[in-house]
Amino acid sequence: MAVLVYAESLTGSIKKSALEAVTYGKLAADALGTECIALTIGKADGAASLGQYGASKVYNVSTADNNFDSQVYAAVVADAAQKLGADTVVFSHSSTGKSLAGRVAIRLEAGLVTSVLTAPTNGFEVKKGVFSGKGFATYSISSANRVVTIAPNTFRPNASGSDATVETLDVAVPAGRVKVTGQATVDGVVPLPEAELVVSAGRGMKGPENWGMIEEMATILGATTACSRPVADIDWRPHHEHVGQTGVAIRPNLYIAVGISGAIQHLAGVNQSKVIVVINKDPEAPFFKAADYGVVGDLFDVVPRLNEALKKFKANN
Amino acid sequence: MKLLVCVSQTPDTTTKVKFSADNTAFDTNGVQYIMNPYDEWYALVRALELKEQLGGSVTLFHVGPKENETVIRKGLAIGADSAVRVDAVASSATFVAKQVAAYAKAENFDVVFMGKETIDYNGSEVPALTAELLDMPFISYANNLKMEGNSATLSREIEGGKETMEVDTPFVVSCAKDMAEQRIPNMRGIMMAKRKPINVIAAVAAEDLATIVRYDYPPEKTGVKLIDPENMDELVNLLHNEAKVI
Numbered sequence: 218m219a220v221l222v223y224a225e226s227l228t229g230s231i232k233k234s235a236l237e238a239v240t241y242g243k244l245a246a247d248a249l250g251t252e253c254i255a256l257t258i259g260k261a262d263g264a265a266s267l268g269q270y271g272a273s274k275v276y277n278v279s280t281a282d283n284n285f286d287s288q289v290y291a292a293v294v295a296d297a298a299q300k301l302g303a304d305t306v307v308f309s310h311s312s313t314g315k316s317l318a319g320r321v322a323i324r325l326e327a328g329l330v331t332s333v334l335t336a337p338t339n340g341f342e343v344k345k346g347v348f349s350g351k352g353f354a355t356y357s358i359s360s361a362n363r364v365v366t367i368a369p370n371t372f373r374p375n376a377s378g379s380d381a382t383v384e385t386l387d388v389a390v391p392a393g394r395v396k397v398t399g400q401a402t403v404d405g406v407v408p409l410p411e412a413e414l415v416v417s418a419g420r421g422m423k424g425p426e427n428w429g430m431i432e433e434m435a436t437i438l439g440a441t442t443a444c445s446r447p448v449a450d451i452d453w454r455p456h457h458e459h460v461g462q463t464g465v466a467i468r469p470n471l472y473i474a475v476g477i478s479g480a481i482q483h484l485a486g487v488n489q490s491k492v493i494v495v496i497n498k499d500p501e502a503p504f505f506k507a508a509d510y511g512v513v514g515d516l517f518d519v520v521p522r523l524n525e526a527l528k529k530f531k532a533n534n
Numbered sequence: 535m536k537l538l539v540c541v542s543q544t545p546d547t548t549t550k551v552k553f554s555a556d557n558t559a560f561d562t563n564g565v566q567y568i569m570n571p572y573d574e575w576y577a578l579v580r581a582l583e584l585k586e587q588l589g590g591s592v593t594l595f596h597v598g599p600k601e602n603e604t605v606i607r608k609g610l611a612i613g614a615d616s617a618v619r620v621d622a623v624a625s626s627a628t629f630v631a632k633q634v635a636a637y638a639k640a641e642n643f644d645v646v647f648m649g650k651e652t653i654d655y656n657g658s659e660v661p662a663l664t665a666e667l668l669d670m671p672f673i674s675y676a677n678n679l680k681m682e683g684n685s686a687t688l689s690r691e692i693e694g695g696k697e698t699m700e701v702d703t704p705f706v707v708s709c710a711k712d713m714a715e716q717r718i719p720n721m722r723g724i725m726m727a728k729r730k731p732i733n734v735i736a737a738v739a740a741e742d743l744a745t746i747v748r749y750d751y752p753p754e755k756t757g758v759k760l761i762d763p764e765n766m767d768e769l770v771n772l773l774h775n776e777a778k779v780i
Contacts, residue, residue: 234693285697286671287662287665287671287672287674288665288666288669288670288671288672291666311693312674312675312690312691312692312693312697313692315658315662315674315675316662316672316674317662318659318662319627319631319659319660319661319662319663319664319665319666320662320663320665320666320672322628322663322666322743323631323663323666323667324666326743327743328628328743328744329627329628329659329663329743329744330744331656331657331658331659332656332657332658342747344750345656346656346752347654347655347656347749348545348549348551348653348654348655348656349547349653349656350752351551351752352551352553352749352750352751352752353749353750353751353752354655354746354748354749354750355746355747355748355749355750356744356745356746356747357744357745357746357747358743358744359743359744359745360743360744394671394701394702394705395671395673395699395700395701396699396700396701397697397698397699398687398698398699398700399697399698400692400695400696400697400698401695401696401697402692402693402694402695403694403695406694407694408693408694408695409693409694410693411693411694414779414780438780456711456712457691457694457695457696459711462547462571462653463571463572463575463711464711466656470779471773471777471779471780481547481548482547485547485653488752489752491777491779492773492777492779494769494773495758505758506755506758507755508755508758509755509756509758509759509777510758510759510760510761510769510772510773510777511758511759511760511761512760512761512763512766512769513760513763514763515763518763519763519766522763522764522766523766523769523770525766526766526767526769526770527770527780529767529770530767530770530774530780534774
């Protein structure tokens with residue numbers, strides 16, 4: 218019974234999160250002693266490259282369009298799983314994957330675990346973060362079929378092997394009831410949930426006019442910018458940049474926090490970052506307790522100095 | 535508009551999380567419970583706003599034992615008209631979704647509201663499970679919802695931006711930040727809530743297909759390494775050579 222990965226391509230081409238999902242699918246397939254196959258829906262440029270990340274075959278349902286309706290897509294994925302003899306279905310833990318996983322789990326009478334951090338072991342046990350990063354829980358799925366979504370930035374895609382052939386899969390596509398009327402994304406920036414490097418700033422910046430040096434740091438590093446809740450609430454920064462309990466939860470490789478004190482609600486959204494750097498003039502700021510590296514100093518001196526050091530580093534590396 | 539709002543109870547945000555000695559259960563000793571913030575601030579308040587604008591009713595739905603009625607009373611105090619409590623422990627997302635679907639199927643709700651996730655298990659599972667069981671369209675992570683007749687216009691969070699869509703009732707929506715503003719119950723609401731009905735019903739049978747076998751604590755931070763603010767080359771060097779993240 219194969220592992221089937223739904224590889225997202227809502228914008229018409231395969232997303233980075235889909236490469237991570239296939240990377241996980243291959244790990245799971247190896248653990249379960251089976252093969253990993255990938256499914257794409259609608260236009261999916263780059264689908265053949267999924268072979269390089271571990272998919273032995275790639276299927277495409279070309280009769281569906283790229284307008285996302287969870288009801289339609291769930292029907293397609295569940296039918297494909299049955300047609301292809303898959304008992305494990307893998308999604309990215311994204312706005313798309315999270316909307317689909319539950320629906321597909323019902324259709325396949327499958328146990329569901331979301332945002333998993335490990336390949337299955339011991340039958341089908343997988344680990345995930347709970348209590349907003351304050352603990353981990355290991356779940357065991359007892360049903361014959363299983364559905365999981367995988368945490369972003371956890372399974373690093375490494376291309377090896379060769380392209381897979383893409384076959385058209387004939388699956389009935391039901392009529393949708395949701396009409397997508399528009400999509401607005403910021404171009405040329407890695408979205409926060411997918412970003413490996415994040416530079417974030419808070420009220421210590423004193424005003425939106427001072428954000429130039431934060432943006433400069435992000436540009437030098439190729440990082441995505443984020444902010445704390447108060448800063449988004451007073452409109453110094455756009456709402457989609459807000460990370461924390463009520464905003465976006467992220468787990469980048471590097472999180473640099475500038476002028477953010479580190480309230481528990483903020484930490485809940487960022488405490489799964491691999492490395493945290495805190496720059497704050499208050500040595501008592503709670504954020505230092507959650508940090509790996511800390512700089513106690515005035516951010517208006519420290520950040521320009523750090524930017525110079527980063528530029529020098531980038532010029533030599 | 536006949537609106538259903540599903541609310542769950544979660545440990546307070548500031549709870550120090552502890553597990554039982556054998557790490558197989560969440561230690562509830564001394565834990566303060568609150569209504570899941572996404573359910574309260576966004577799902578419930580937006581439903582109340584729509585009722586105020588278009589008329590109709592707002593019913594709360596909760597799966598949990600009698601002691602959880604404090605949370606239900608708060609929802610009634612904020613403005614819901616009545617509540618339904620399934621007298622059972624919410625043992626898994628699938629179990630809860632099956633309770634919602636079993637109740638909602640016969641009641642013809644126009645919109646089923648939920649929060650985008652709970653802040654304890656962060657699963658984000660119940661809304662999609664419920665939508666499929668009810669065979670309804672589902673909009674996740676909605677941050678805006680407007681109704682005109684039986685048509686809704688929504689926007690939702692997607693990675694790095696937003697998506698807008700239209701859908702007719704009935705549908706399921708999971709609510710995120712910006713959907714509405716938190717409301718604090720006033721004294722009149724608290725008094726009125728005492729007289730509002732809570733209809734207690736028995737659970738329908740549903741198997742847990744995924745169960746927790748073990749908990750772990752996150753690895754302890756080894757302590758912050760402080761860097762001289764004059765020496766940012768040192769920080770860059772550590773990020774490159776020690777942490778290996780740049």
